[in-house]
Amino acid sequence: MMKKYVLLGMLTITCFIVNSQGKIHKPKLSVQSWTFHKYSLLETIEKADSLGIKYLEVYPGQKVGGEIPGVFSYSLDKDARDKLTQYLNYRKVKVIALGVIDKEYYNKNNLEHFFEFAAYMKIPFIVAEPEWQDLDEFNRLAAKYKVKVALHCHPKPSSHYWHPTQRLKPLRIGQIWEPGLILVTGQETVYK
Numbered sequence: 001m002m003k004k005y006v007l008l009g010m011l012t013i014t015c016f017i018v019n020s021q022g023k024i025h026k027p028k029l030s031v032q033s034w035t036f037h038k039y040s041l042l043e044t045i046e047k048a049d050s051l052g053i054k055y056l057e058v059y060p061g062q063k064v065g066g067e068i069p070g071v072f073s074y075s076l077d078k079d080a081r082d083k084l085t086q087y088l089n090y091r092k093v094k095v096i097a098l099g100v101i102d103k104e105y106y107n108k109n110n111l112e113h114f115f116e117f118a119a120y121m122k123i124p125f126i127v128a129e130p131e132w133q134d135l136d137e138f139n140r141l142a143a144k145y146k147v148k149v150a151l152h153c154h155p156k157p158s159s160h161y162w163h164p165t166q167r168l169k170p171l172r173i174g175q176i177w178e179p180g181l182i183l184v185t186g187q188e189t190v191y192k
Contacts, residue, residue, distance in 0.1 A: 030055035030096055033062055033072075040065020041072050042087060049091045057097035057127060060105055060114070072098075074110070074117035081120060099127025100152045106130075112141055119145040127152050129159050 031053050036044040041058060042065040048056055060073045068083050070076050076084070088094065098118050106114060111134075118126050129152045130138045142149045156162040 028055045028096060029053060030057055033058040037062065042066045045088065045091050045093050049093055054093050055096045056093060057099055058095050060098065060101060074113035095121060095123050097125040097127050098123050100129060101126055102129040103131060111137060115141040115145040115147055118147045124148060125150050129154060129161060132160060
């Protein structure tokens with residue numbers, strides 16, 4: 001039993017409940033590819049598939065691997081993107097989020113490239129920790145590329161969004177909470 005808890009603790013699990021057009025969909029159990037950061041993305045996809053996990057959040061910069069050169073990011077050329085998409089389809093695994101995109105990854109010159117990449121790869125979410133002054137640009141690009149943004153919550157002081165009561169109301173930006181990171185903040189995980 002303890003092994004199950006340890007495994008769950010090691011995996012950063014993200015569940016999305018999408019409420020669109022009044023329909024509530026079942027949560028999609030996924031894994032953040034950082035869990036397997038010592039492996040290539042192709043190996044990560046294989047490992048997720050072997051565990052029965054069909055959804056991934058992939059971090060930017062993970063080496064793709066195999067015959068596909070480069071890292072998972074907007075810098076992948078069309079051929080590499082298409083080969084990766086074929087492999088994902090073969091494994092029946094879907095990338096549902098790209099992230100975490102934070103100030104270490106994005107700037108004013110490359111932010112739109114992340115959104116273009118997500119749209120091309122049919123990734124519905126970008127998980128991000130934008131600076132306050134960049135929220136409007138994230139919101140604009142989310143609408144332009146029809147890619148939703150979920151705010152990530154690294155522990156304080158590195159994140160603006162660390163506290164569970166932090167709320168934002170832009171058109172296309174929501175929040176995503178990882179149970180392990182909530183515990184690091186010192187917040188109670190059950191609210192009355």
